[in-house]
Amino acid sequence: MSEPPEAKRSKTSSILEEVLASNLLADDKAKEIQEQYASSQPYSHAQIKNLFHSKFLLSVKEEIKSQTKVNFKESDLFRVYQSIDLANLEPGSDLSKQLPNVMKLREVLYSQEWRSFIEKLCGLPPSTLVEKIDCACNCHAPGCHLLCHDDVIGTRKVSYIIYLTEEDWKQDEGGSLELYGQQLDNPTSKKQSSPIPLARAWPLFNSMAFFVVKPGESFHAVQEVTGERPRLSLQGWYHAAEPPKNMELATLQQLKADNDASKAGTDAEKTFDESEAKEFSDADKEYLSKYLVPEYLKEESMDEIHKKFENDSSVQLRNFLQDKWVPKMESRTGKKRANDMNHYMEGVSSEWKLRGPAHKQRYLEFRPQPSTTDCAVTGSMMHYVKMKVFESPVFARYLKRVTGLEHPTGIKESKIRRFRPGLDYTVAHYGLLVKESVLDATLCFVADGNEDDKAKWEYGDSGGFECYIEADEENEEGGNQAADEYNEDDDTELLSVSASNNTLSLVYRDPGTMRFVKYVGSSAPSSRFDIAMEYQVPEGEEDDDENADDDAEKQESEDVGF
Known part of the structure; x- marks a missing residue:
C-alpha cells in the first residue's frame, strides 16, 4: 500500500x-x-x-x-x-x-x-x-x-x-x-x-x-x-x-534538415571544359612534377593507388607534396590553453575568417586579400598550391588516372581551413549531404615530427581526424534521423582518417554519407590545417562483379606512402 x-x-x-x-x-x-x-x-x-x-x-x-x-x-x-x-x-x-x-x-x-x-x-x-x-x-x-x-x-x-x-x-x-x-x-x-x-x-x-x-x-x-x-x-x-x-x-x-544541401544543385565553384577531359599525359606529369613528390607520378605507383582506391573507394597518400610546398608546422606540445575569452579569437585576421554557427562548426577559413602575395606564410602557400595544383585541369586528369573514376566535371567546393587546438571542429549534419556522389580530396598539414606527436594524431586522443558516417534512412514521414553517437561497435562509421602531415586523402562519397572533423583537443601537437576539395564526378557504369556485402563493411584508413 x-x-x-x-x-x-x-x-x-x-x-x-x-x-x-x-x-x-x-x-x-x-x-x-x-x-x-x-x-x-x-x-x-x-x-x-x-x-x-x-x-x-x-x-x-x-x-x-x-x-x-x-x-x-x-x-x-x-x-x-x-x-x-x-x-x-x-x-x-x-x-x-x-x-x-x-x-x-x-x-x-x-x-x-x-x-x-x-x-x-x-x-x-x-x-x-x-x-x-x-x-x-x-x-x-x-x-x-x-x-x-x-x-x-x-x-x-x-x-x-x-x-x-x-x-x-x-x-x-x-x-x-x-x-x-x-x-x-x-x-x-x-x-x-x-x-x-x-x-x-x-x-x-x-x-x-x-x-x-x-x-x-x-x-x-x-x-x-x-x-x-x-x-x-x-x-x-x-x-x-x-x-x-x-x-x-x-x-x-x-x-x-537538408536546408544546406541546396548547394548540391547549384553551380560548381569551377567547371572543367569538356575539351580538358583528356588522358593523363607526359606533359601533365611534367607540370605536376614541380609540386608532387616524384614517386606519385610513376606509372607503377599510380597503378598501385588505382588498385587501392578501386577496392576501398578511398586512399591516403603520405608525403604528397615536395618539401618546399609544405608549410612548416611547429609542435606546441606542452603549451597550455588560455582560459580567457580572447582565446576564441586566436588567429583570426582579415584573411583568416572565423566560421560558425557553433552548433554546426567552428574553424578559421583562409580568404586571400588583394595584398596576399607572400607564399612563405601558411595560408598564402596553401592558397597558391590550391590554385596551381588542386584547381588545375591537369590535376583533374591525375585524379581520373589514380582513382579510375570518370573525369571530374568541376569543383563543387574548395576551402582552406585551420582547426585550432581546444577550439575547432565540424559536426555531421544532413545539410552536408550531396545530391550526387563526389570525390573528396583533403590535403592535411599538422605537426607530427616526433613519435609522440604522431601517436596523438593517429590514435585520435587529440581529435582532428576526419570521420565518414552513414546517414540513417528516411523514416516513414520522410524526415531524417541524425546519428548522434558512434563508437567501436557502431556500424554507421564507414571510414576514419587520422590527421597526418602532408597527406592527401581521396574518398569517394555517395549521397548517403556524412562527414565531420572531430574537435581538436587542447593536447593536440598543433592546429590541423587542410585544403579541402569536393570534385563533381559523373556516375560510372555499375560493376556487376562488385560484392555489395563488401561495400557495407566498415573500412579502416590505409596509407600509400613512399
Whole structure:
C-alpha cells in the first residue's frame, strides 16, 4: 500500500531540511536568484551557489565514485564518461541500498516541492513541470567536452547541472558551461548560434546552473576539461507536458534538415571544359612534377593507388607534396590553453575568417586579400598550391588516372581551413549531404615530427581526424534521423582518417554519407590545417562483379606512402 500524499510530502520536507542549505527556499533568497536569472545574458540563466550542506554532497560524490561504474561515450558532438542514471535507481534495489545519500538527493530533485521551486525561479506557471525528470552522472575526464547545442528534445523544459567537482577547482582546468548567443546570417534565415560563447559559468562545487530549454535559443556547451582532474556533475532535465513551440528551430532539427544541401544543385565553384577531359599525359606529369613528390607520378605507383582506391573507394597518400610546398608546422606540445575569452579569437585576421554557427562548426577559413602575395606564410602557400595544383585541369586528369573514376566535371567546393587546438571542429549534419556522389580530396598539414606527436594524431586522443558516417534512412514521414553517437561497435562509421602531415586523402562519397572533423583537443601537437576539395564526378557504369556485402563493411584508413 502506497503512502498517502500528505505523509509523502512530510517525509520529503524533512529530507529537504536535512540536505539543503539553510534558507535556500526562503522568499528573499528565491527573489535574489530570480533577479539573477532574469537579468543574465545571452539568455536567462542562473547559478545557485552553496546549494546543499557540503558534507552531504561530499557523501553523494564518494558513493558515486566508489559504488558505480562509468561508460565511455563519444560522437562528433561529445566525449564523456557516463555513470549512473538516477531515473533507473529503484528504491529497495541492491544498488540503491549502496547509495543512501544519492537516493536522498534523488528524492529532493524529483519532489514536487523542488519542482515548484524551480518553476518559481524560472518564472514558469505552477504545475508546468511534470513528474518526468532526467538525471544522470557525467564524468568529463581530461580531454572530454560537449559541443554547442540547445538541449531541445521532446518535452524537455528546464536543463540543470549540479557540480560535484573538487572544491578547489581552478579556471585553468576548464570544464565551464559556455553560453552562446544568437545570430542571423540574413533577415530570412533561422536563428543560428554565435561562433563563440558570450558568457560562462564555472563548475563550482555545490552549485547548480539552470535555464529554460528553448529551440534555437538556449545554445550552450561544456568546455573541454584541460586540467588533470575529472569534472564530475549530475545533469538532467525537468519536463513539461508538451514539447515547446517552434521545434523546427531546435539544433537537432537543424542538423536533420537538408536546408544546406541546396548547394548540391547549384553551380560548381569551377567547371572543367569538356575539351580538358583528356588522358593523363607526359606533359601533365611534367607540370605536376614541380609540386608532387616524384614517386606519385610513376606509372607503377599510380597503378598501385588505382588498385587501392578501386577496392576501398578511398586512399591516403603520405608525403604528397615536395618539401618546399609544405608549410612548416611547429609542435606546441606542452603549451597550455588560455582560459580567457580572447582565446576564441586566436588567429583570426582579415584573411583568416572565423566560421560558425557553433552548433554546426567552428574553424578559421583562409580568404586571400588583394595584398596576399607572400607564399612563405601558411595560408598564402596553401592558397597558391590550391590554385596551381588542386584547381588545375591537369590535376583533374591525375585524379581520373589514380582513382579510375570518370573525369571530374568541376569543383563543387574548395576551402582552406585551420582547426585550432581546444577550439575547432565540424559536426555531421544532413545539410552536408550531396545530391550526387563526389570525390573528396583533403590535403592535411599538422605537426607530427616526433613519435609522440604522431601517436596523438593517429590514435585520435587529440581529435582532428576526419570521420565518414552513414546517414540513417528516411523514416516513414520522410524526415531524417541524425546519428548522434558512434563508437567501436557502431556500424554507421564507414571510414576514419587520422590527421597526418602532408597527406592527401581521396574518398569517394555517395549521397548517403556524412562527414565531420572531430574537435581538436587542447593536447593536440598543433592546429590541423587542410585544403579541402569536393570534385563533381559523373556516375560510372555499375560493376556487376562488385560484392555489395563488401561495400557495407566498415573500412579502416590505409596509407600509400613512399
